[in-house]
Amino acid sequence: MTANTLAVDRVSKRYGDVVALDDLSFEVHPGEIFGFVGSNGAGKTTTMRIALGVLSADSGEVRLGDRPIDLDVRRTIGYMPEERGLYPKMKVGTQLSYLAELHGLSRTEARTAVEHWTERLGISERLGDTVDSLSLGNQQRVQLAAALVHDPAVLVLDEPFSGLDPVAVDVMSAVLIEKAATGVPVIFSSHQLDLVQRLCHRVGIIARGRMRAVGTVDELRGTGRQQLLVHAPGAPTGWADGLAGVRTLGHSDGRTRLELDAETDDQQVLAAALKTGPVHEFSLHRPSLTELFREVVAA
Numbered sequence: 001m002t003a004n005t006l007a008v009d010r011v012s013k014r015y016g017d018v019v020a021l022d023d024l025s026f027e028v029h030p031g032e033i034f035g036f037v038g039s040n041g042a043g044k045t046t047t048m049r050i051a052l053g054v055l056s057a058d059s060g061e062v063r064l065g066d067r068p069i070d071l072d073v074r075r076t077i078g079y080m081p082e083e084r085g086l087y088p089k090m091k092v093g094t095q096l097s098y099l100a101e102l103h104g105l106s107r108t109e110a111r112t113a114v115e116h117w118t119e120r121l122g123i124s125e126r127l128g129d130t131v132d133s134l135s136l137g138n139q140q141r142v143q144l145a146a147a148l149v150h151d152p153a154v155l156v157l158d159e160p161f162s163g164l165d166p167v168a169v170d171v172m173s174a175v176l177i178e179k180a181a182t183g184v185p186v187i188f189s190s191h192q193l194d195l196v197q198r199l200c201h202r203v204g205i206i207a208r209g210r211m212r213a214v215g216t217v218d219e220l221r222g223t224g225r226q227q228l229l230v231h232a233p234g235a236p237t238g239w240a241d242g243l244a245g246v247r248t249l250g251h252s253d254g255r256t257r258l259e260l261d262a263e264t265d266d267q268q269v270l271a272a273a274l275k276t277g278p279v280h281e282f283s284l285h286r287p288s289l290t291e292l293f294r295e296v297v298a299a
């Protein structure tokens with residue numbers, strides 16, 4: 001394992017009778033953006049809070065490199081909590097400098113870092129304003145700045161994109177890509193699966209406290225049942241019925257959508273389609289992350 005791999009190792013957590021996490025394991029490698037997705041209540045926030053060390057696991061542990069998350073390691077984590085954690089009445093600049101110094105930066109270093117990140121995140125004009133006078137989206141930019149000002153060795157962000165306008169989404173995305181490129185492991189949770197699909201090197205799908213699927217988006221899309229789109233204008237309705245391991249999902253205007261079992265040979269389907277006349281299109285439909293998510297969560 002490389003020095004700064006974030007490893008969640010067989011973590012379980014209950015709240016009374018509720019099993020929030022059940023033997024959960026996964027790793028986020030240096031330079032990797034890891035998308036953590038799951039339904040409401042699946043266990044994402046609980047995992048992130050344990051990763052930060054603000055909540056303890058019942059069993060298992062989280063490590064950064066070879067070190068469990070102790071106070072020293074905690075200082076190196078950039079964290080954006082879901083419930084947000086800024087002081088509403090404190091000025092943006094004062095607050096960010098304070099947080100940077102809390103993480104060990106000198107006053108001068110803190111000032112430079114605050115200037116850099118507020119500029120980068122488009123909130124440099126708001127340094128003198130109190131947090132509660134900002135729009136929610138701008139408060140969120142400040143929250144991200146708070147996670148970044150101390151040059152963290154790892155980023156743990158709980159729904160950083162929720163409620164952001166498209167420009168802010170682009171800025172946030174660029175920052176995450178930039179941080180990962182410097183070798184920082186980045187994990188964020190999100191319900192915006194198109195964004196996760198676009199941004200993440202790997203994705204983990206959690207359901208009821210267990211990791212149901214982990215991999216690159218391509219790997220995950222390759223593991224679902226394959227679907228075929230066949231355009232055979234002369235094919236009658238039901239032409240594919242009776243083919244072993246094949247289900248017809250829909251048929252209209254000579255276009256048929258089929259779902260194939262993993263072991264079904266698509267060439268047999270092509271041969272059957274050709275028997276009905278010319279075939280204009282025969283293409284594999286790969287499920288989107290959203291489709292996969294529905295399949296995994298429903299299983």
Ligand SMILES: Nc1ncnc2c1ncn2[C@@H]1O[C@H](COP(=O)(O)OP(=O)(O)OP(=O)(O)O)[C@@H](O)[C@H]1O
Pocket residue numbers: 015018019020038039040041042043044045046047082
């Ligand atoms: N402090 C708590 N006390 C009791 N139960 C809790 C507490 N925090 C979380 N839970 C429960 O633990 C489970 C996991 O919750 P968690 O907040 O980790 O999910 P999540 O994936 O972050 O959900 P969301 O997408 O809605 O933010 C849920 O059943 C939730 O109700």
